[in-house]
Amino acid sequence: HFGQIPRVPGDPILGLMDLYRADPNPAKLDLGVGVYKDAQGLTPIPRAVKLAEQRLVDSEQTKSYIGGHGDAQFGALLLRQVLGSRAIALGEQRAGCTQAPGGTGALRLAGEFIAKCLPGRSIWLSDPTWPIHETLFAAAGLRVQHYPYVGADNRLDVDGMLAALQQVPPGDVVLLHACCHNPTGFDLNHDDWLRVLDVVRARELLPLFDFAYQGFGDGLEEDAWAVRLFAETLPEMLITSSCSKNFGLYRERTGALIAVTSEAQRLLDVRSQLASLARNLWSTPPAHGAAVVATILGDEPLRQIWQDEVERMRQRIASLRQGLVEALTPYGLAERFAHIAQQRGMFSYTGLTAEQVRRLRAEDSVYLVESGRANVAGLDAERLDALAKAIARVVSN
Numbered sequence: 402h403f404g405q406i407p408r409v410p411g412d413p414i415l416g417l418m419d420l421y422r423a424d425p426n427p428a429k430l431d432l433g434v435g436v437y438k439d440a441q442g443l444t445p446i447p448r449a450v451k452l453a454e455q456r457l458v459d460s461e462q463t464k465s466y467i468g469g470h471g472d473a474q475f476g477a478l479l480l481r482q483v484l485g486s487r488a489i490a491l492g493e494q495r496a497g498c499t500q501a502p503g504g505t506g507a508l509r510l511a512g513e514f515i516a517k518c519l520p521g522r523s524i525w526l527s528d529p530t531w532p533i534h535e536t537l538f539a540a541a542g543l544r545v546q547h548y549p550y551v552g553a554d555n556r557l558d559v560d561g562m563l564a565a566l567q568q569v570p571p572g573d574v575v576l577l578h579a580c581c582h583n584p585t586g587f588d589l590n591h592d593d594w595l596r597v598l599d600v601v602r603a604r605e606l607l608p609l610f611d612f613a614y615q616g617f618g619d620g621l622e623e624d625a626w627a628v629r630l631f632a633e634t635l636p637e638m639l640i641t642s643s644c645s646k647n648f649g650l651y652r653e654r655t656g657a658l659i660a661v662t663s664e665a666q667r668l669l670d671v672r673s674q675l676a677s678l679a680r681n682l683w684s685t686p687p688a689h690g691a692a693v694v695a696t697i698l699g700d701e702p703l704r705q706i707w708q709d710e711v712e713r714m715r716q717r718i719a720s721l722r723q724g725l726v727e728a729l730t731p732y733g734l735a736e737r738f739a740h741i742a743q744q745r746g747m748f749s750y751t752g753l754t755a756e757q758v759r760r761l762r763a764e765d766s767v768y769l770v771e772s773g774r775a776n777v778a779g780l781d782a783e784r785l786d787a788l789a790k791a792i793a794r795v796v797s798n
């Protein structure tokens with residue numbers, strides 16, 4: 402049976418976590434895997450989540466299965482969180498939410514849906530993108546293609562992106578990072594988004610927004626700007642939403658696939674397919690994380706506590722970005738690394754080479770992904786000078 406099975410390498414990003422754990426250096430710094438960390442270097446459970454969980458322990462009546470689309474209250478509240486409470490598509494019953502195990506589950510469901518219901522369509526990913534996008538859509542049977550996004554000069558290439566999208570065959574699917582691009586941290590501005598919208602509309606492409614970091618860029622509402630613009634302009638689109646980061650629910654596997662259709666009747670057809678596809682993947686989704694999110698979003702005081710917590714996480718990241726550039730200034734590197742303060746979300750493509758990343762790890766116990774991606778949330782505000790010194794050393798020789 403199992404004698405001929407080749408071994409495959411593990412996930413390089415998650416592998417960094419093991420390397421970091423095994424490093425005895427007390428001054429080690431983990432800028433690898435994309436989880437939020439506070440000033441103590443911990444990934445805490447938000448207070449709003451704890452309070453919601455306490456309520457659920459007392460009020461939950463059953464652990465029987467939830468339906469194929471998941472927790473209906475979660476779905477209704479998440480739709481408002483993502484599309485806005487005044488969204489036209491919601492008023493016209495043209496938007497639906499199917500709960501999935503995390504943003505990853507939602508992406509896989511989207512991939513299966515495209516493969517089955519829109520056969521022959523390629524999916525176009527930014528170059529670079531989150532590595533799991535590459536393997537996940539291929540595993541779902543889709544042809545994966547790329548549009549330029551950030552070039553070798555470590556700058557956003559909007560013109561290259563638009564020129565490539567102009568050549569995409571009508572009907573194909575374009576994956577767009579709604580905000581806080583992973584891995585680069587480079588986001589489109591409002592003008593850029595309007596230009597992308599024009600091409601997507603003119604070429605009749607189907608947008609699939611990956612929305613994994615709502616609240617980590619410019620704010621919960623601000624980060625939804627592009628998603629809402631597209632939803633108000635285009636008849637049809639897909640969105641995957643993850644509650645892993647902004648609710649701190651990583652291991653509870655909480656997310657959803659949102660479908661917007663041109664008519665209410667079509668939504669019912671699409672949702673019948675999504676429930677059928679989900680049945681073959683995970684049957685029904687895990688309930689706990691969605692119940693927590695529904696409890697928080699459905700209760701004004703809890704929602705306020707949560708919004709404040711997301712805002713504090715966002716501000717910590719923004720101030721670390723600023724702080725690192727300031728720490729690099731005495732080394733004459735402020736200009737070279739100015740992009741760190743302009744990027745958004747947890748990640749920064751620093752521009753450090755794989756060789757420089759390896760040196761930082763070997764000589765300073767600083768862990769980045771070899772692409773040069775740093776998780777800014779992993780920085781320690783008290784030790785930015787030491788890090789700047791190490792960076793200055795590896796870039797100078």
Ligand code: PLP
Pocket residue numbers: 435502503504505506531583611613643644645651655656
């Ligand atoms: N999409 C992107 C861009 C991500 O960075 C992540 C991160 O983990 C995900 C999706 C999936 O998140 P989840 O943990 O909810 O599956």
Ligand code: TYF
Pocket residue numbers: 412414415433434435436531533583
């Ligand atoms: O990019 C990251 O670091 C996060 C976390 O297989 C992650 O998105 C990384 C790899 C992976 C799953 C999640």
